[in-house]
Amino acid sequence: MTSLLNTALNALEQVVLEVTDAKSCTVKLLEGGSTWASDLFPQSSDQQAFTINEDIPFLLDFLIDAKTIWQQQENAKLHSGLWTEITSNNKELHLEAIAIKHQQRNILVISNQLENFKIQQKTKQLAREVLLSYDRLFLKNEYLHTRLLSILNQPTDQSNVLATLAKVIENAEFAVLIASKDFTTSIENSAALSLFKQDDLLRSQSARPIDILITLMKNQLPEYQRILATGSSWDGELCWILPPSTLKWLKIGFYPVKSKNNQVESWIIFANDISTIKHLTQRNELLAMQDMLTELPNRFAFWQTLEEHIASKQAFYLLYIDINDFRRHNEFYGHHEGDKLLIELSKRIRRVIKAVDFIARVGGDEFAIILSGIDNKKACELAIKRIIENINKPFQTKELELFAIKVSIGVANYPNDAESVEELMKFVDLSAYNGKKNKKNSVQFYSKSMKDASHDLIKIEQELRQAIANNEFELYLQPIIDVKTNCINKAEALIRWNHPENGLISPDQFIPIAEKSGLIIALGQWVISRSCQIAKAINQLGYNVKISMNLSPSQVTDVNLFSHLRSCIKDNQLNPGLLELEVTEGVLVDDYAVAEKLLSKVRMIGMSVSVDDFGTGYSSLAYLKKLPLDYLKIDRSFIKEIVTDDNDKAIVRAVIAMAHNLNLCVTAEGVETKEQLTFLINNSCNSVQGYMLSRPIKLEHFIKLLNEQKTIN
Amino acid sequence: MIQKKICLLGASSVGKTSLVKQFVEGIFSEKYLTTIGVKIDKKTLSIANEQVNLLLWDMEGNDSYNVFQEKYLRGAAGYIIVVDQTRASSLLEGIDIHTLARQVTDCPAILAINKSDLLATWHLDDSEYEAYQDLFALHFLTSAKTGNNVEQMFSSLAELLLKREKNDLTT
Numbered sequence: 001m002t003s004l005l006n007t008a009l010n011a012l013e014q015v016v017l018e019v020t021d022a023k024s025c026t027v028k029l030l031e032g033g034s035t036w037a038s039d040l041f042p043q044s045s046d047q048q049a050f051t052i053n054e055d056i057p058f059l060l061d062f063l064i065d066a067k068t069i070w071q072q073q074e075n076a077k078l079h080s081g082l083w084t085e086i087t088s089n090n091k092e093l094h095l096e097a098i099a100i101k102h103q104q105r106n107i108l109v110i111s112n113q114l115e116n117f118k119i120q121q122k123t124k125q126l127a128r129e130v131l132l133s134y135d136r137l138f139l140k141n142e143y144l145h146t147r148l149l150s151i152l153n154q155p156t157d158q159s160n161v162l163a164t165l166a167k168v169i170e171n172a173e174f175a176v177l178i179a180s181k182d183f184t185t186s187i188e189n190s191a192a193l194s195l196f197k198q199d200d201l202l203r204s205q206s207a208r209p210i211d212i213l214i215t216l217m218k219n220q221l222p223e224y225q226r227i228l229a230t231g232s233s234w235d236g237e238l239c240w241i242l243p244p245s246t247l248k249w250l251k252i253g254f255y256p257v258k259s260k261n262n263q264v265e266s267w268i269i270f271a272n273d274i275s276t277i278k279h280l281t282q283r284n285e286l287l288a289m290q291d292m293l294t295e296l297p298n299r300f301a302f303w304q305t306l307e308e309h310i311a312s313k314q315a316f317y318l319l320y321i322d323i324n325d326f327r328r329h330n331e332f333y334g335h336h337e338g339d340k341l342l343i344e345l346s347k348r349i350r351r352v353i354k355a356v357d358f359i360a361r362v363g364g365d366e367f368a369i370i371l372s373g374i375d376n377k378k379a380c381e382l383a384i385k386r387i388i389e390n391i392n393k394p395f396q397t398k399e400l401e402l403f404a405i406k407v408s409i410g411v412a413n414y415p416n417d418a419e420s421v422e423e424l425m426k427f428v429d430l431s432a433y434n435g436k437k438n439k440k441n442s443v444q445f446y447s448k449s450m451k452d453a454s455h456d457l458i459k460i461e462q463e464l465r466q467a468i469a470n471n472e473f474e475l476y477l478q479p480i481i482d483v484k485t486n487c488i489n490k491a492e493a494l495i496r497w498n499h500p501e502n503g504l505i506s507p508d509q510f511i512p513i514a515e516k517s518g519l520i521i522a523l524g525q526w527v528i529s530r531s532c533q534i535a536k537a538i539n540q541l542g543y544n545v546k547i548s549m550n551l552s553p554s555q556v557t558d559v560n561l562f563s564h565l566r567s568c569i570k571d572n573q574l575n576p577g578l579l580e581l582e583v584t585e586g587v588l589v590d591d592y593a594v595a596e597k598l599l600s601k602v603r604m605i606g607m608s609v610s611v612d613d614f615g616t617g618y619s620s621l622a623y624l625k626k627l628p629l630d631y632l633k634i635d636r637s638f639i640k641e642i643v644t645d646d647n648d649k650a651i652v653r654a655v656i657a658m659a660h661n662l663n664l665c666v667t668a669e670g671v672e673t674k675e676q677l678t679f680l681i682n683n684s685c686n687s688v689q690g691y692m693l694s695r696p697i698k699l700e701h702f703i704k705l706l707n708e709q710k711t712i713n
Numbered sequence: 714m715i716q717k718k719i720c721l722l723g724a725s726s727v728g729k730t731s732l733v734k735q736f737v738e739g740i741f742s743e744k745y746l747t748t749i750g751v752k753i754d755k756k757t758l759s760i761a762n763e764q765v766n767l768l769l770w771d772m773e774g775n776d777s778y779n780v781f782q783e784k785y786l787r788g789a790a791g792y793i794i795v796v797d798q799t800r801a802s803s804l805l806e807g808i809d810i811h812t813l814a815r816q817v818t819d820c821p822a823i824l825a826i827n828k829s830d831l832l833a834t835w836h837l838d839d840s841e842y843e844a845y846q847d848l849f850a851l852h853f854l855t856s857a858k859t860g861n862n863v864e865q866m867f868s869s870l871a872e873l874l875l876k877r878e879k880n881d882l883t884t
Binding site: 399 | 716718725726745746749750751752753768776778779780782784785787788838840843844847
């Protein structure tokens with residue numbers, strides 16, 4: 001029996017050791033004994049107990065965990081994971097150890113995992129090589145895009161800019177074009193010329209690469225007009241067919257270069273020839289009309305089907321689903337997880353639409369659906385509700401981390417909204433785009449008022465742009481009082497717009513528009529510079545008062561924010577300790593990774609960070625523990641009824657206690673009565689802010705207030 | 714003889730194994746062969762008349778196929794976060810791993826920006842450099858291929874560990 005067992009264990013490439021003394025790591029060979037085992041444990045040959053020592057450090061380390069298994073009463077098992085051991089006679093072994101507690105016996109199994117190792121290595125090698133080459137392609141594009149943007153954003157009077165630019169572009173391995181707003185080429189590289197080379201013998205005049213590209217985009221992208229009108233970037237595939245012999249698949253990156261006021265000044269266009277990859281995938285006929293990743297029909301198949309539906313003259317609804325912040329998702333979890341999400345999402349949508357409906361993947365993170373046989377809005381809304389309910393269920397990463405996504409859905413009806421493929425696609429795209437900036441799920445039915453609203457928005461945007469240029473903004477300061485000293489130790493900077501015709505406009509009216517149009521970056525930069533000037537001015541008067549600035553979500557993700565902050569601090573020769581950043585809970589949760597990086601940096605230079613409107617949003621305690629924070633600002637809604645409402649009392653007390661436990665200070669917002677103030681003081685709130693103490697006031701009034709305070713004290 | 718466990722951590726294909734191979738055997742291979750699991754190499758250095766035996770735990774890179782396992786850091790005297798200067802994403806992944814590692818150990822960490830023989834696709838700007846300076850005890854721009862800074866990195870780490878040990882003894 002023993003000999004049979006031995007034979008089996010040898011065939012399985014395992015040795016079984018009995019642990020005679022777990023404390024000293026003494027073991028004795030029970031069964032199994034092939035050459036590799038003798039190489040690994042030369043001392044085991046005489047069947048005597050021996051000690052596992054530092055000669056095999058990995059195993060010795062594993063025994064620390066193994067001891068916890070052996071010391072317990074219940075049966076249990078623990079795997080060490082693979083490791084490679086070089087034996088004293090220079091043989092390479094790929095092993096795994098398994099600690100077993102079974103019927104009160106302590107066992108250690110060493111398994112030679114050569115086969116498993118080889119399989120794993122082969123699979124992972126291939127997978128990692130693919131990951132690597134994909135990464136490189138992606139990075140080459142990204143890198144060049146960033147570099148070009150930074151060069152183009154430099155002042156034009158720098159004589160070496162053009163030379164650098166030309167060099168960078170000429171060295172790119174793929175086609176690069178830079179064109180003005182009206183598509184006059186200013187730069188094109190040799191790769192572009194060779195990619196778009198035409199058979200000149202047959203043509204009297206060759207078209208320029210930019211003209212070919214624009215024609216392709218116009219013909220193949222219904223969202224083309226929207227991309228131009230909104231200055232959006234686009235990436236995707238185009239097919240260039242030029243009989244008799246040209247058929248090229250192009251991967252295009254189309255990026256705007258914008259001025260500080262967010263106006264498109266020029267376009268950067270990348271084009272990669274991916275015909276070979278396409279050819280490989282198209283060897284299978286089906287793949288020509290199918291998206292490889294999700295196995296759904298692709299953009300071209302969709303186009304065809306849509307035309308067929310229109311030709312049939314039957315009413316239908318067209319949906320366009322766009323995943324919000326998909327790019328950020330990819331950056332956060334990696335492209336592999338991004339692909340996994342697209343597959344899962346396509347499956348979920350497919351499950352809830354009818355068999356007669358048609359779904360396709362029409363872009364990177366975009367899906368289009370034709371809801372057939374529906375001619376009323378209510379039925380369409382029901383179908384959308386089913387889709388959203390399914391999308392709302394949490395997704396899971398490979399590492400079992402749960403996450404949620406939000407989508408923007410644009411809807412248009414045939415024949416009421418439009419009767420052609422192009423118009424329909426343009427309308428659903430515009431509808432989805434309108435909901436896109438909304439962080440929640442949004443459904444936008446196409447309407448004429450939507451078109452009008454977008455015109456109004458453009459008008460206010462224009463005025464905002466002008467306002468930035470004309471310096472029509474002003475910072476008001478709302479004092480924050482330190483409860484202990486009863487003195488102003490901080491002020492929140494609040495922006496106001498002195499509109500030349502409409503007078504003072506509060507931020508609620510223009511910040512959302514600035515957010516939506518991207519102008520918030522320029523506006524935010526102004527707030528930062530002005531806050532630094534104010535902090536310096538107040539400090540020069542001998543006051544140690546911190547200025548607290550609000551950061552919008554877009555600012556948190558703006559890569560230039562930190563360097564702008566630093567240069568303002570430097571320009572004003574300001575102590576960074578006199579500045580504070582306020583971010584809302586939503587930003588912290590939505591953009592955790594980015595926020596964490598930014599906040600760590602600002603705190604590193606001496607600034608402080610506070611969480612604004614605490615309690616109104618997600619209130620995730622997890623981020624409070626992890627993020628580098630200094631203050632919590634309890635939202636005014638909790639303070640309002642604090643004297644009469646027992647729930648609010650309890651919440652505020654709990655928040656203060658929790659914050660203090662986490663070494664955070666607490667500021668109460670919206671303090672309006674003496675009773676509220678007394679409650680907060682009695683409950684160890686650190687500072688207070690509100691109309692009772694002072695409204696937001698102009699700088700000169702704020703200084704006056706400081707002077708008065710000084711006189712009283 | 715003093716023995717120190719050093720872990721090499723980082724994303725996959727940044728060159729952890731190549732750094733160890735260059736340091737221990739003085740050779741470099743152009744062929745990329747992915748590491749599976751853990752492999753431990755040893756090398757003894759002589760620092761200020763003291764023999765220090767480094768146990769170099771070369772770990773499989775972290776990516777979607779292999780998640781970081783902090784248990785391997787147990788007993789480590791120091792660790793090296795290896796990043797690839799031709800792939801910006803490897804820096805972000807390296808920082809993530811560093812953050813996870815910091816939850817289980819406060820031993821000295823080194824940042825090795827590897828593949829310095831190749832054209833860099835990213836650089837740390839001044840503010841980032843300042844930010845990362847506090848995160849790592851030392852930084853090195855290394856090339857496992859040319860050997861640039863490899864020996865120096867491991868020796869500096871060994872020196873640092875020795876110094877820490879002496880300080881611990883005296884305090």
